[in-house]
Amino acid sequence: MEQDEGRPIDFNVTQTGTIEDDNPFDFWTFDGSEGMIVTVSLLPINARLEPDLLLVGPDGNEIGYGADQGRTTEIAEFELPDDGPYAVAVSRASGLQGDSAGGYQLRVETDQ
Numbered sequence: 001m002e003q004d005e006g007r008p009i010d011f012n013v014t015q016t017g018t019i020e021d022d023n024p025f026d027f028w029t030f031d032g033s034e035g036m037i038v039t040v041s042l043l044p045i046n047a048r049l050e051p052d053l054l055l056v057g058p059d060g061n062e063i064g065y066g067a068d069q070g071r072t073t074e075i076a077e078f079e080l081p082d083d084g085p086y087a088v089a090v091s092r093a094s095g096l097q098g099d100s101a102g103g104y105q106l107r108v109e110t111d112q
Helices: none
Strands: 015-019 025-032 037-044 051-056 062-065 067-069 072-079 084-092 102-109
Touching (some): 025 102, 051 072, 084 102
Antiparallel strands (some): 015 102, 025 084, 037 102, 067 072
16 A cells, blocks of 8 residues: 555644545555554544554554554554554444444644
């Protein structure tokens, strides 16, 4: 995956997006530093969305997967392994074959 395909997301700022049949994936990007601790949180705005959440490193490989924390899906207190551009991929469960849809709020938090 090319990280420059995503929309930029600022740290500690909530963004919104929508997953629908004609848009089953959203990509968000941020620049990270080796050793930085981040938490990525996704909150569905309505109950129809069953989200998947992935963190992709500068080399294009998946390095983190969101765990269901009740209503929120989260990658908690993850230490970034390298400097560079990171991507957050938001999709619905089962990707293209899935049938859930709806809006969501996404936040990437750090203390650094």
